Amino acid sequence: MYVAVKGGEAAIANSEMLLAETRRGDPALPEIGTAQIASQLSLAVDRVMTEGSLYDRELAALAIKQAQGDLLEAVFLLRAFRTTLPRFGASEPIDTARMVVRRRISATFKDVPGGQILGPSYDYTHRLLDFSLLATGGAPADAPRAPVDPGPMPHVLALLDREGLIEPERDSDAGAPVPDVTRDPTTFPTDRATRLQALARGDEGFLLALGYSVQRGYGRNHPFAGEIRLGEVEIEFTPEELGFPVTIGAATVTECEMVNQFKGSAKEPPQFTRGYGLAFGHSERKTMSMALVDRALRARELGEDVEAPAQDEEFVLYHADNVEASGFVQHLKLPHYVDFQSELVMIRGMRAAAAAGAPTAEPPLRVAVGED
C-alpha cells in the first residue's frame, strides 16, 4: 500500500539523531566548548541574550552550540527556557549614568565631560581578511589602556536637557508596575515602555532595515547619534522583606540615545526630541536601529503624520519578533493537504463549469479570505 508523507515517531527520532551527528561535525576535531563560545563568539552571545531576553552568557552559549550557530534558533531555545522561570519581580531601573564605561562616543559634540572613549570597535578597521587567524596559537599583544578616569560621565543628552533644548525624559507614571510583554497580551495603542520592550526583543535585521528606511526618507526624523555607551551597570533589586535595594549583580549593556528633529508649536518653543535604544552586551547596530524606530513610533504622540512603515506600531510590533516570524514562515512546511485538497476540488469545479459554458468566462481570480 502507498504510504503517504506521514512520518511516524521513528522518523522523528531518526531525524533528531542525524541532527546530533551533523551538529558534532567531524569527530576528528575537538568539540567546541560553551566557554569558548561565550568568550570568543561574544557578539553572537550578546545578540542571543538580547533577543532571547535572558542575561546568561553560559546558557546563551549553550543555545548557540545546540543550534549549530543558528542565532535565531538559539534565541528560540533561550526564550523557551526563559518562559519556564519563576518571576520574582522587577529590578530597580538601571542607572546608565553610573555605568563603568568601556566605550563612549558622541557624534553631536567634539568633546564632552568625561571624554570620548573609542574602546573596542570594528568601526575603523579595514575589512581585510586576517589570514593570521587561520593559524591558531599566540595571544594578541596587550592593548594599551589609559588610566580610568574616576570622574563622572554624565549623559550627553542631559547637557542639552539642562538648557531645555531637548524634551525632558519623563517617567509618565513612576508608580505604575513595569509592563511585561512576555506576560501580558499587547493591546493597541501601546505605551512607550511596552514598545521599547518589544523593540529590545525584536529582530536586529528587521529593526536595522526599518531604521535605515527612516533615514532614507520613509518617516524621516533627522537623527543624530547623541551618545552611545558600552559598559557595566549594577543591577539592584528591592526584596519585599528588606524594603531597600541590594545589588544582585552586574550586566554589560549598550545604550544609544538619538537626538532628533526638533518640534515646536505656538505654545511650546522648539525642542529636540529623543529616540532610545538599549541591549545586553555589545550591540551597537541593534541599539542604534532601535533608537531610530523608537523615535519613529512616537509619531502619533508628537503630532506627526503616521505614513511610513516604521511609524506604524501595529506593523512594527507585530512583525519584529523573529521567533514568531520564523515559526509562522516555516510552518508552511507542515502538511496543508486538506486545505489544498479543498482548493483542488473548488478549482476543478470552476473549470468544469467554465468548460460547460457557465458564467466564468475569465480565468478565475481568487480573492483569498483564508490563508495560513
Added chain:
Amino acid sequence: MSSRPLLQVRGVTRRYGPRVGCREVSFELWPGEVLGVVGESGSGKTTLLKCLSAQLVPDAGAIVYDTRDDGPRDIFALSEPRRRLLARTDWGIVHQHPVEGLRMGVSAGANVGERLMAVGARHYGRIRGQALDWLGRVEIPRDRIDDLPRTFSGGMLQRLQIARNLVSRPRLVFMDEPTGSLDVSVQARLLDLLRGLVAELGLSVIVVTHDLAVARLLAHRLMVMRGGAVVEHGLTDQVLDDPQHPYTQLLVASILHP
C-alpha cells in the same frame, strides 16, 4: 413638506489648538432642501462639514438630527454604534476624491451593494439587481458592474461614489466639492445628474464648494463663510445677485457671470 427641520445646528464651534476651524455656526436644514456652503479655502467650510457628518467632534454647540425612529436627537449624544449606523444608512457622504469614498479593490457592483449588505441584505440576486439599477441611474454602463473602479475615468468614479451612497436611500447627503476633482468638461454632466437625483429622491443636501457656479446650480440656499464664521446667509439667487456683505460682493465679483 414636513413640519420640522431635518437638521438643527446651533452654535457649532471647532478649534485646532489656538486656530479657529469654524465658529458659532447655526442654521436649520429642512427636508428636501439643498444648502450650499461657499467660501475660499481656509474659510472653515470643510471643518463644518466634518462636524455635521460626525467625522469631527465640535468643541461646542449642538447638531440635532431628526432620526427616523426617535425624532430629533443630538448626534453626539447617540451611542457610537447608533451614530455609525446612521452615517452608513440614513446619510451619505460624497468625498471630493472618489478614492476616499470607494473600495478600490472590489468591483463596482460590490461597491454599490456594500451598504445593502451592511444592513442585512443577503440575497445576491437582489443586491446585484439594485446595483445594476443604480449604475444605470448614474449613467454607468451596466456591463461595467464587475469591473474594478481603477479602470474607471474620474467622472465615472464620482458617479459610482454617488450610487454607492444613494443605494441605501439616505435622507441627508453631505458633499465636499463634488466636482472639485473633475475636468471642466465632465463637471456639467455630473451637476446635471446630481440635480436630477436630488429632485427625484427629495434629498436634503449640504454641499460645500468654492465654485459659485456649482452653488447656483444645486443649492436652494447659501451660507457664505469666512474665517470660520458665517458672514451671509440667504436664498441662492438673492445672495449671488444682490450680495450684502462686502466679502460676498468680492466673491461674486471675482467670477464671470454666465
Added chain:
Amino acid sequence: MDGYNFAYLDEQTKRMIRRALLKAVAIPGYQVPFASREMPLPYGWGTGGIQVTASIIGADDVLKVIDQGADDTTNAVSIRRFFARTAGVRTTERTAEATIVQTRHRIPEAPLRDDQIIVYQVPMPEPLRWLEARETETRKMHALAEYGVMHVKLYEDVARHGRIATAYDYPVMVSGRYLMRPSPIPKFDNPKMDRSPMLQLFGAGREKRIYAVPPYTTVRSLDFEDHPFDIQRWDQRCALCDAGDSFLDEVIVDDRGGRIFVCSDSD
C-alpha cells in the same frame, strides 16, 4: 519530565489561560486576548492549541492529536509526544476513546460527545484581517457587529466565479453575534460545529487569542439566500475503507497522474 511542571506550563499560567477560556465560553466566538507563553515548539506549529490543552488536561485524560485528520502526520506525532513526555497522559488514535482531541485542519468524522473537548490550533484568528489590517479597527468592527464588509467579499466571489470561492477556513457566525474563523478546516467540516454537543476551544498562540464555541451553540456559515452554503463532494469513495461520506485526500500514486482517494481521517 524532570525540571518541568505537569504538562509543561506552570500552574499560574494555566490558571490565567483557564480564566481566558471561561471568558471565551461565556462570550461564544469572541476573541479573548491572553498572555500567550513562549513554548518549546515553534509559533505557527500549534502553540495556541498546546497551551489550551496543557491548561485543561488532567492525569486521567486521554489525548488524541490529529493533523490534517491523521494521527500519524509528523506534527501530530510531535505534539502527542510532547504531552506524553511532559504530562505522562494516555494517548489514543481512536476518536471515541479520547477525552480531548487536539486538531489542526480537521474535525474528526465520528461525531464527538458532550464529554469530549476539541481543541483547534489556530494560525490566524481574525476573520476580518484580510479586509482590514488594523487590530484596533477590527476590534471595533466586532464590538459594533459591523460585518457587512464580509459579505462584500462573498459578493465578489459570486460575481467572479459564480460561487463562493472559499474552500477552507470558511467564516461563520457564532450564536448570531460574533463572526469567527473556524481555523483552516475544510468547509466540509463546518456543519459539524453547529449545535454540536462537544465543547470547542480555539487557541492562537502567536496572535495571543483564545475563543470558544460552547456545546449546542449555533454556528452558521456565511452565505447568500440564493447561493447557500454548500460542502465539497467527491465522485469517488475511499480506496481503503470504501467510506462515501468523508473528506477525501487525493494521493498521487505514480508519475503518470494516477491517483487514488483516501479518507483524511485516519480513524
